[in-house]
Structure formats: C-alpha cells, structure tokens
Amino acid sequence: MDDELIKRLRKLIQHYAYTSIQMHEAVARKAGLSGTDHKYLGFLIERGQMTAGELATLTGLTTGAVTGLIDRLEKKNLVKRQFAQDDRRKVIIEPDTPAIMALLAPLYKEFRSKSENLIASFAEEELKILEAYFLAAIELMNETTNKLTNN
Amino acid sequence: MDDELIKRLRKLIQHYAYTSIQMHEAVARKAGLSGTDHKYLGFLIERGQMTAGELATLTGLTTGAVTGLIDRLEKKNLVKRQFAQDDRRKVIIEPDTPAIMALLAPLYKEFRSKSENLIASFAEEELKILEAYFLAAIELMNETTNKLTNN
DNA sequence: ACTAAATATCTTATTTACTAAGATAGTATA
DNA sequence: TATACTATCTTAGTAAATAAGATATTTAGT
Numbered sequence: 366m367d368d369e370l371i372k373r374l375r376k377l378i379q380h381y382a383y384t385s386i387q388m389h390e391a392v393a394r395k396a397g398l399s400g401t402d403h404k405y406l407g408f409l410i411e412r413g414q415m416t417a418g419e420l421a422t423l424t425g426l427t428t429g430a431v432t433g434l435i436d437r438l439e440k441k442n443l444v445k446r447q448f449a450q451d452d453r454r455k456v457i458i459e460p461d462t463p464a465i466m467a468l469l470a471p472l473y474k475e476f477r478s479k480s481e482n483l484i485a486s487f488a489e490e491e492l493k494i495l496e497a498y499f500l501a502a503i504e505l506m507n508e509t510t511n512k513l514t515n516n
Numbered sequence: 517m518d519d520e521l522i523k524r525l526r527k528l529i530q531h532y533a534y535t536s537i538q539m540h541e542a543v544a545r546k547a548g549l550s551g552t553d554h555k556y557l558g559f560l561i562e563r564g565q566m567t568a569g570e571l572a573t574l575t576g577l578t579t580g581a582v583t584g585l586i587d588r589l590e591k592k593n594l595v596k597r598q599f600a601q602d603d604r605r606k607v608i609i610e611p612d613t614p615a616i617m618a619l620l621a622p623l624y625k626e627f628r629s630k631s632e633n634l635i636a637s638f639a640e641e642e643l644k645i646l647e648a649y650f651l652a653a654i655e656l657m658n659e660t661t662n663k664l665t666n667n
Numbered sequence: 668a669c670t671a672a673a674t675a676t677c678t679t680a681t682t683t684a685c686t687a688a689g690a691t692a693g694t695a696t697a
Numbered sequence: 698t699a700t701a702c703t704a705t706c707t708t709a710g711t712a713a714a715t716a717a718g719a720t721a722t723t724t725a726g727t
Contacts, residue, residue: 370643371635377650378631382540383562385533386555387574388657391664394576399684399714400552404537411534418704425545430685432706437684454693454704476660480529483652484522491645492521494638498646499528501634506539509627513542550685550713569675581714583677588713605675605722 378502392472398441405434406443409460416449417456425514443468529653543623549592556585557594560611567600568607576665594619 393403405424409415412423421431435458438444443465449455487495544554556575560566566574572582586609589595594616600606635643 367640370640370647371632374635374643374647374650375628375632377647377654380562381650381654382533382536383558384654384657384661385536386540386558388661388664389533390576391661395664401684407534407537411531416704417706421705425541427686428705429687429707433684452694452704456705472664475663476656477526479656480653481522481526483649483656484525487645487649489518489521492525494642494645495649496521496525496528498634498638499525499532502631503528503532503535505627505630505634506535510535510539510542512626513539513546513623552713567675568677572676578715579676580678580716584713603675603723607676 388476392469395472396468402434402437406438406460406465409444409458410462410465414457414459417458420458539627543620546623547619553585553588557589557611557616560595560609561613561616565608565610568609571609 389403389407390400393400396403398406405420408420408423415423417428417431417435420426420434421428424431424434426434435444435446435456438458439446443461445459445461447457447459449457484492484495540554540558541551544551547554549557556571559571559574563574568579568582568586571577571585572579575582575585577585586595586597586607589609590597594612596610596612598608598610600608635646638646
C-alpha cells in the first residue's frame with residue numbers, strides 16, 4: 366500500500382478539521398454568538414433536550430457555568446428551561462429548534478446546498494465508501510475522547 | 517440518485533465535525549490548555565509562523581487579546597516572539613513545534629496510529645475517493661468562511 | 668530630510684464568562 | 698421522619714475577552 370498516499374490523506378483530514386473549526390467560528394460571529402455558545406448550542410441540537418447536569422458533563426463546564434450558558438441562550442430565546450416532571454430538581458434544557466434554525470440556517474444555507482451537491486456528485490458506491498470511513502472515524506474519535514476524559 | 521443516502525451522509529458528516537470538536541476539547545483539557553488556546557495553537561501549527569496581527573485576523577480576536585494569548589503560550593514555552601527584520605513593529609510568533617509535539621503527541625499518539633490503520637484499511641482506489649471528497653469539502657468551507665467574514 | 672498619516676503591537680480599564688465553594692430545594696433511604 | 702444524597706443555582710474571586718488609546722515604527726508627500 367502506498368505509504369505516501371496514507372500520510373497525505375491523514376494530513377488532509379487534519380486540515381479538514383481545522384477548516385471546519387474556522388468556518389463554524391465565522392458562523393458564530395455572524396450569528397452574534399460567542400464561539401463556545403455556538404458550539405454548545407450545536408451540542409444541544411445534536412443531542413436534543415437534556416438536563417443542565419448532562420450538559421455540564423458533556424461540555425466539561427461546571428454546573429455554575431452551565432447556569433450562565435443557559436441564561437444567555439434563554440435570553441436569546443434559543444432554549445427554554447423546563448422542570449422535569451419526574452424529578453423537579455432537574456432542569457431540562459429544550460432547544461427551540463425552529464428559532465435556532467431561523468438564526469443559523471441563513472448562514473449555512475448556501476453551504477448546505479453546496480454540500481449536498483458535492484455529496485450527490487459521487488456515485489452510490491463511492492458514497493458507501495465515504496460512509497464507511499466516517500462511521501469508523503467517529504467511533505475512533507469517541508473512543509479517544511472517552512479514554513482521555515476517564516483516565 | 518438515492519436522496520436518503522445523501523441526507524444520511526450529510527448528517528453523518530455533521531456528526532463527524534461535532535465528534536471531532538469534542539475530542540479536541542478533551543485533548544486540550546488533558547494538555548492543561550484552555551479549549552481556545554489549544555485551538556489557536558492548532559492554527560499556528562497548521563499555518564506555521566505568523567505575525568500577531570495575522571493571528572488576530574485569523575482568530576477574530578482583538579490585538580489585545582492576541583497579546584494575552586501569545587503571553588500565555590510563550591510562558592508555557594510553546595511559542596517564541598521575534599521581531600520581523602523587515603518591519604520591526606511586527607511580532608512574528610514562531611511555534612516551537614518540537615515542544616508543542618512533546619506536549620500533544622502523547623495524547624494523540626494512539627489516535628494517530630489507529631487513524632492511519634483505518635486509512636490503510638481502504639484500497640487505493642477508495643482512498644482516491646476520500647481524497648477527492650476532502651479536497652472539495654475544504655474548498656467549499658473556505659469559500660463559506662470567506663463570504664461570512666468579508667460580507 | 669521632515670512632517671503627517673498609517674500601521675503593528677501593547678497597555679489599561681472594563682466587561683464577560685469561568686471556577687470553586689457553598690446554598691437551596693427536591694428525592695431516596697433507613 | 699430524619700439523614701444523606703442529588704441537581705441546580707448563587708456568590709465571590711479569577712481569567713480572558715473587548716474597546717480605547719499609547720507607543721514605536723514605517724510609509725508617503727513635500
């Protein structure tokens with residue numbers, strides 16, 4: 366197997382991550398959010414509603430910092446606090462997906478459609494290969510994250 | 517073309533970005549860096565030496581914040597300040613790549629080798645497809661970033 | 668060469684968002 | 698029905714950001 370190709374691809378993938386971070390940063394700024402607020406809002410959309418404690422674990426922030434984070438997002442009407450009916454100590458953070466989309470979608474709109482065009486430009490067999498790569502890479506990154514946070 | 521497959525892949529790629537951010541965050545914490553310091557250190561490695569002003573533009577931070585960022589990284593011996601010989605107002609930030617690697621490489625070591633194994637598990641023709649995707653996606657993200665920051 | 672304007676970084680005062688510790692309120696257990 | 702536990706919030710202090718302006722250097726016009 367071509368070792369050069371493997372090295373080149375690893376570097377390219379690293380560069381891809383860097384470029385992605387930059388783009389998300391630019392979107393955040395345009396949306397009037399701090400980089401971290403945008404990032405954590407992304408977590409909320411990705412995972413759906415969760416408790417303040419879960420968000421603290423997920424983000425690595427203290428519960429106090431999460432209180433502030435929710436306050437800021439709530440003030441912008443991007444999330445709502447709700448007490449859990451099964452345990453009234455718990456605060457469920459419910460992302461207001463339509464509001465979040467209304468804020469972010471225009472910024473991602475063109476990117477999204479061009480992304481879909483890019484994806485659609487590949488043959489079905491090729492997409493299966495991409496899918497296989499992404500699935501495996503996600504699993505690998507999750508493993509890495511878990512090892513780092515738990516040891 | 518299978519529309520479902522395209523949608524699924526777009527979501528998967530989005531999830532990939534999210535997972536990547538989480539991993540980098542975990543690495544930063546383990547390295548004793550703040551998330552943003554780690555991110556910007558990544559920018560420095562990626563781009564190589566640059567002036568304080570360029571870093572300010574790149575990060576979107578004010579020049580004052582960049583002064584603080586460089587101070588912190590310099591104190592940890594991860595970068596060095598140097599005056600440019602052609603223009604002595606300019607401060608060139610030179611990443612001390614060996615020192616940065618000594619700090620981060622152990623944390624990425626296993627991930628990196630497993631990544632290379634993953635890449636190597638694909639056939640050469642398949643890697644060409646991955647490469648084509650990543651190249652196009654990087655260009656697309658760069659375009660998006662430029663439009664957002666310049667309009 | 669001299670002056671004014673422009674540029675690059677740093678400094679200072681203020682604000683924002685974080686942590687750590689502890690308070691509050693609700694739940695589970697003995 | 699106490700007691701311990703859990704989930705979130707509050708408070709005080711700290712770290713890192715911004716905004717405005719200072720300092721030092723370069724560029725351009727005369």
